[in-house]
Amino acid sequence: MVLKQTTQFVSALILIGFLSACTTTSGVRSDDEAPEYGSAADRKIPDYAPDGTASSFQNGPVSEPTPRVEEKSPFGNPPYYEVDGVVYHVLASGHGYREEGTASWYGQKFHGRRTSSGEVYDMYQFTAAHKTLPLPSYARVTNIDTGDSVVVKINDRGPFLKNRLIDLSYAAAKKLGYENRGTARVEVTVLASPGGRQTAANTGGELEIPPMEQQHDNAELYVQVGAFSDEMRADTLAARLREFFRQPISLTPIDVNGQRLHRVRIGPLEDARAAEAILSQLKQYSFGSPRVVTD
Known part of the structure; x- marks a missing residue:
């Protein structure tokens, strides 16, 4: 569908300090001529579990x-950042966030490296990486198939x-209980x-609805669909939006x-309800990662 091409927009490079893992395939790499940490090549190197001795948690149970x-x-x-051509908007707050999806894990490859928040990653602590929740956030993660749950500190990106x-x-x-399955x-x-801003329900944390009481008097409300260094790309997206x-x-x-x-913005809008309706339509048509902003 032509509309899906709009998800490939290019925004400014506001880099996270360090990028986390996304895969959990088996295999051990050599550190000889290792690519730069956080680079696209580095992220493609397989991760792996600790060996049998290390994985026994000899220092006792972790709280x-x-x-x-x-x-x-x-x-x-950062307000937003780009990884492998995809732009992610960091939420002002994770308040009210609840989402279902697929969890992976990362281990030995990243053990001892710096996380995006600057903390050192320890694979034996209960932590996690998320693309858009503000750092640090705390969340309960529940295995839907088993009902088991764990509280984690989200201090990394991915x-x-x-x-x-x-x-x-x-x-x-x-x-x-999924370390052997991978996901x-x-x-x-x-x-x-x-923070204290509410997030729209069932959006995966990508769309924001600011509470009306947090808006300044006479502030104008917009839905921002994207931000481009290339003016032609911005103009193309604006033209497509005018069709809908x-x-x-x-x-x-x-x-x-x-x-x-x-x-590229839609508005000014009458109120948050109008903004929410537009966000729902943009989500349906896969128009990037829109968010509500005020001027």
Whole structure:
């Protein structure tokens, strides 16, 4: 479908400090001539479980983290970032977030490396990586097939493979009983998260609905569909949107980290209900990762 081409828009490169794993295939790589950490080549190197001795958790049982609201980490929380040509918008808050999807896990390959938040990854702690939840957030992850659950601290970005919702540490995956299978069907429920903005229900955390009380007086409400360094791409998307929506479609320039971007927006809109209706339509037509913004 032609509309799906709009998901390939190019936004500004606002990089996360470090990128996490998305695969859990077996095999051990040599460190000789290893690619740069976080590069596309590095992400393609297979991950693997610890050996039998290490995986016995000789230091004793690991406690689940206690959920608490923390300040956003100084790393890993850009407004949006791009990985392998896909742009991800980081949520202002994970409050109210609940989603079902596929969980994978990451282990020995990343053990001892820095996570996106700057913390050192320890595969024997109950942590996780998520693409859009603010760092750090705390969530309960439940194995839908078994009912087992674990509380994790989300302090990393990923997984970046298609149709993956969350990447759990090796310890968390082991507690949910899928470390040998590689993936599991899970439900992710946020327990504590920085900020206080509500997220739209059943969106996978990609669409935001700001509560009306948080909007400034006389603030104009928009749905931003994308931001492009290439003005022609922005103009093409705007033209496609005009075929589906009667609301005004605008292209507005903005400078981000010294780079000129061209934002594609629908609006101004009457209220949050109108914005929610537009978000639902954009989701149906696979128009990127839209979000509600105010001016």
